[in-house]
Amino acid sequence: MRNQRHRSGEAGFTAFLALCAGVALTFLAVPIVALFWEAPLGEIPSLFGDPVVLDILTVTAKTNLIANLLIIGFGTPTAYLLATRDFRGRTLAVTLVELPVVLPPAVAGIGLLAAFGANGLLGGLLKDAGIMIPFTEWAVVMAVTFVASPFYVRQAITAFQSVDPLLPAASRTLGAGPVRTFLRVLLPLSASGLMAGWVLSFARGIGEFGATIMFAGNVQGVTQTLTLGIYQQLNGDFDLALAIGVLLVILSGAVLLTYKLFSSWRSSTSI
Amino acid sequence: MPKQFRLTRAHRLAASGVILIILGSVALLLAGTRSTEATNVYAAASLRDAFQKIDGSDEIAYNFAGSGALRDQIEAGAPADIFASASPDEPQELFANGDCERPVTFATNEVAMLVPAGNPSRIQTVYDLETGNRKLAIGVADVPIGSYTREVLSGMGLLGILETNTVTEEQDVTGITSKVALGEVDAGFAYVTDGKIVADQGVRIVPLPAGSQPKVRYQICAVTRGGADTVGAEAYIKKVTGYQGRRVLSEAGFGLPPHPSPDGRR
Numbered sequence: 154m155r156n157q158r159h160r161s162g163e164a165g166f167t168a169f170l171a172l173c174a175g176v177a178l179t180f181l182a183v184p185i186v187a188l189f190w191e192a193p194l195g196e197i198p199s200l201f202g203d204p205v206v207l208d209i210l211t212v213t214a215k216t217n218l219i220a221n222l223l224i225i226g227f228g229t230p231t232a233y234l235l236a237t238r239d240f241r242g243r244t245l246a247v248t249l250v251e252l253p254v255v256l257p258p259a260v261a262g263i264g265l266l267a268a269f270g271a272n273g274l275l276g277g278l279l280k281d282a283g284i285m286i287p288f289t290e291w292a293v294v295m296a297v298t299f300v301a302s303p304f305y306v307r308q309a310i311t312a313f314q315s316v317d318p319l320l321p322a323a324s325r326t327l328g329a330g331p332v333r334t335f336l337r338v339l340l341p342l343s344a345s346g347l348m349a350g351w352v353l354s355f356a357r358g359i360g361e362f363g364a365t366i367m368f369a370g371n372v373q374g375v376t377q378t379l380t381l382g383i384y385q386q387l388n389g390d391f392d393l394a395l396a397i398g399v400l401l402v403i404l405s406g407a408v409l410l411t412y413k414l415f416s417s418w419r420s421s422t423s424i
Numbered sequence: 425m426p427k428q429f430r431l432t433r434a435h436r437l438a439a440s441g442v443i444l445i446i447l448g449s450v451a452l453l454l455a456g457t458r459s460t461e462a463t464n465v466y467a468a469a470s471l472r473d474a475f476q477k478i479d480g481s482d483e484i485a486y487n488f489a490g491s492g493a494l495r496d497q498i499e500a501g502a503p504a505d506i507f508a509s510a511s512p513d514e515p516q517e518l519f520a521n522g523d524c525e526r527p528v529t530f531a532t533n534e535v536a537m538l539v540p541a542g543n544p545s546r547i548q549t550v551y552d553l554e555t556g557n558r559k560l561a562i563g564v565a566d567v568p569i570g571s572y573t574r575e576v577l578s579g580m581g582l583l584g585i586l587e588t589n590t591v592t593e594e595q596d597v598t599g600i601t602s603k604v605a606l607g608e609v610d611a612g613f614a615y616v617t618d619g620k621i622v623a624d625q626g627v628r629i630v631p632l633p634a635g636s637q638p639k640v641r642y643q644i645c646a647v648t649r650g651g652a653d654t655v656g657a658e659a660y661i662k663k664v665t666g667y668q669g670r671r672v673l674s675e676a677g678f679g680l681p682p683h684p685s686p687d688g689r690r
Contacts, residue, residue: 388599
């Protein structure tokens with residue numbers, strides 16, 4: 154008697170789970186499918202000759218390249234410091250580094266304007282130095298760097314912390330200086346974690362919209378990135394907007410795949 | 425036994441050299457593209473077709489958006505050389521702050537109600553919207569088309585239709601025209617010039633009663649900021665207010681002031 158009740162309870166519960174999963178997965182899949190369905194897929198290769206698209210791709214490539222160089226260049230030492238040294242205020246520093254992850258991009262945008270705009274906190278200083286940032290390419294670089302850097306730095310901190318501290322210690326004992334230890338011991342051992350973090354920050358940077366449109370504006374050839382291009386073409390050439398959307402879906406898929414590859418590539422971290 | 429690797433000074437120099445080369449090429453990439461010499465024209469979205477016809481060369485870089493947004497950008501220090509607005513308010517505000525030269529009226533326009541191809545909601549006059557429950561696209565209050573629309577409707581005592589019909593408030597006229605052209609709304613309030621631009625997508629103009637039109641005045645001015653291209657700006661304004669510019673504007677459906685009015689008061 155009890156067994157029968159358990160069996161039908163089991164089946165009922167599984168059915169409920171399947172139903173919820175079905176709804177959720179369908180909801181997530183429909184916009185992606187619709188995008189590929191509605192977009193003029195055959196015209197996508199010819200897009201690369203369209204001057205509007207070329208401008209969009211150039212701006213996106215340039216700004217993200219510089220932003221990623223900045224993120225890795227400044228982010229790696231920052232992550233190393235936060236991962237291996239303890240100091241007063243370390244918790245605050247880590248919180249500050251993590252903040253842009255939860256901060257709404259629109260807030261980042263208005264914050265950047267409040268800081269670097271002509272009437273902003275540093276506006277007077279910048280004006281005197283003859284530097285203008287808002288609504289220029291550097292504004293895009295700053296917006297992308299601001300929102301994407303925590304994705305790299307957080308992962309880098311974890312990657313550095315996962316290295317067995319005996320190994321760099323051994324390297325120091327054997328006579329290597331701190332820089333050589335960092336370059337020849339720590340970096341190779343944490344490489345997969347760093348790469349995984351970079352992939353996420355790269356994807357976040359490419360996908361940035363809110364902070365960019367508020368701080369850098371949406372001007373073709375100067376500040377219009379892929380996402381801003383979609384927004385512009387929503388009111389212009391809707392088919393073009395769909396096509397750019399398809400491109401970004403493919404790019405995002407490639408990013409996800411790369412991330413999974415790096416995460417699963419594990420190097421030995423203990424002796 | 426394999427030779428031990430040593431990070432020598434030579435290696436470090438080589439690495440720094442590679443990094444410098446990468447950074448240098450990046451800087452060149454940045455510097456070597458267009459529009460450092462182009463004149464930057466920030467213009468109301470309703471001028472997108474006409475202005476590009478007046479001067480579509482590489483010398484001019486356009487930024488079309490709602491006039492209010494452009495004013496905000498210029499106030500925040502955006503690198504504009506020219507500002508052309510669909511209403512005198514924005515340029516006069518900038519002029520009062522010393523951000524631009526004295527504005528000049530160069531065109532007029534008329535508010536129009538646009539319906540999608542086939543007019544699916546059977547809207548024959550603006551009074552049909554009194555029954556409510558249609559899908560209407562208008563401009564936000566801060567943008568000239570939004571304020572003109574409210575002026576027209578309040579003049580006819582029909583301001584209430586906005587509450588029962590509006591489904592979207594757009595930042596500029598392209599938002600309104602695209603929603604109408606796509607059939608996402610039953611009607612939208614934009615300019616007659618916009619109706620002409622999207623006529624090839626089947627969009628039709630529903631005429632507003634005579635005498636209901638507000639005074640729609642477009643003004644243009646040269647932005648004063650460090651590093652502004654004043655020569656290019658002056659040349660561009662001459663083009664817009666000159667014979668060829670006026671012809672293009674008139675063909676697009678804009679009205680023209682009798683002659684360029686330098687005091688901005690006409």
